[in-house]
Amino acid sequence: GHIMLKALTMFKGARALNFNAVARCFTVPGAAEPNFVEQTNQYFDQAAEFLSKTQPGMVEKSLLxxxxxxxxVLKLNMPLRRDDGTIDVIPAYRAQHSFHRVPCKGGIRYAPDVDQQEVEALAALMTFKCACTDIPFGGAKGGVRIDPKKYSVRELERVTRRYALELSKKGFLGASxxxxxxxxxxxxxxxxWIKDTYSYIYGQHDVNAAACVTGKPSEPGRN
Known part of the structure; x- marks a missing residue:
C-alpha cells in the first residue's frame, strides 16, 4: 500500500509535465529511436524527477x-502441431511488473510482432494505470507471437491451452x-479456453479456479 501511494502521487503529479522523451532522443545526431521499454522508462524517470523537485525526500532512489x-518475466517456446501434421514453434511471453498488490492484472495479445520488451512495457503501464486510478492490482501483460489469421480455430485452441498450461505450471496464472x-x-x-484448462488442472483444489481470467463468456447462474 505504501509503494502504491507513492506511485500514485508520482504519476498524478507528473500529469502536469509535457513529456517529450521520444523527441529529445532525436536531438542527438544518429540516435536510434528508443524501444517501447526505453520510452516507458523515460516517462518513469521524468515523473520521478518531477516528484523529487516538488516533494523532496518523499521517495528514495533505491525504492524507485x-x-x-x-x-x-516468462519467455516460452511452445510447439504447435498444425492441422497438416507439421510443427511450428511459437514464442510467448508473460511479464509481471509488480506484486505490491495481488493479483497482477493484464491482457494477453496475439500478434506476429509481439516481443518481450513490448509486454514488459505494457505490464509497467498497467501498474501505473492501476495506481493512478486506485485499483488494487499489480500490472502484468502477456503475448503470443502468432498471426491468428493464418491459423485455424483448432490450432488457436491448441496454442492457447498450451500457453495456459505453461503459465499455470510456472505460477503465472490464478485468481490470487x-x-x-x-x-x-x-x-x-x-x-x-484458458479458464477451462486451468480449472481442469486445479479446479478440485482451487474454488476460485474460474476467476483465473476476466472477459470470458457469461454462463447461466454465474456472475
Missing part, C-alpha cells in the same frame, strides 16, 4: 530502482496470482 523494472484478460486479437473465446 525497485519499482521501475518488472519483477518476473495473475489474472489475464482479452487484448489485441484475443476475446472471450481464448479466455474460456
Amino acid at each position: 530502482d525497485f519499482i521501475r523494472p518488472p519483477k518476473t 496470482i495473475d489474472v489475464p484478460a482479452p487484448d489485441m486479437n484475443t476475446s472471450g473465446r481464448e479466455m474460456s
Whole structure:
C-alpha cells in the first residue's frame, strides 16, 4: 500500500509535465529511436524527477530502482502441431511488473510482432494505470507471437491451452496470482479456453479456479 501511494502521487503529479522523451532522443545526431521499454522508462524517470523537485525526500532512489523494472518475466517456446501434421514453434511471453498488490492484472495479445520488451512495457503501464486510478492490482501483460489469421480455430485452441498450461505450471496464472484478460486479437473465446484448462488442472483444489481470467463468456447462474 505504501509503494502504491507513492506511485500514485508520482504519476498524478507528473500529469502536469509535457513529456517529450521520444523527441529529445532525436536531438542527438544518429540516435536510434528508443524501444517501447526505453520510452516507458523515460516517462518513469521524468515523473520521478518531477516528484523529487516538488516533494523532496518523499521517495528514495533505491525504492524507485525497485519499482521501475518488472519483477518476473516468462519467455516460452511452445510447439504447435498444425492441422497438416507439421510443427511450428511459437514464442510467448508473460511479464509481471509488480506484486505490491495481488493479483497482477493484464491482457494477453496475439500478434506476429509481439516481443518481450513490448509486454514488459505494457505490464509497467498497467501498474501505473492501476495506481493512478486506485485499483488494487499489480500490472502484468502477456503475448503470443502468432498471426491468428493464418491459423485455424483448432490450432488457436491448441496454442492457447498450451500457453495456459505453461503459465499455470510456472505460477503465472490464478485468481490470487495473475489474472489475464482479452487484448489485441484475443476475446472471450481464448479466455474460456484458458479458464477451462486451468480449472481442469486445479479446479478440485482451487474454488476460485474460474476467476483465473476476466472477459470470458457469461454462463447461466454465474456472475
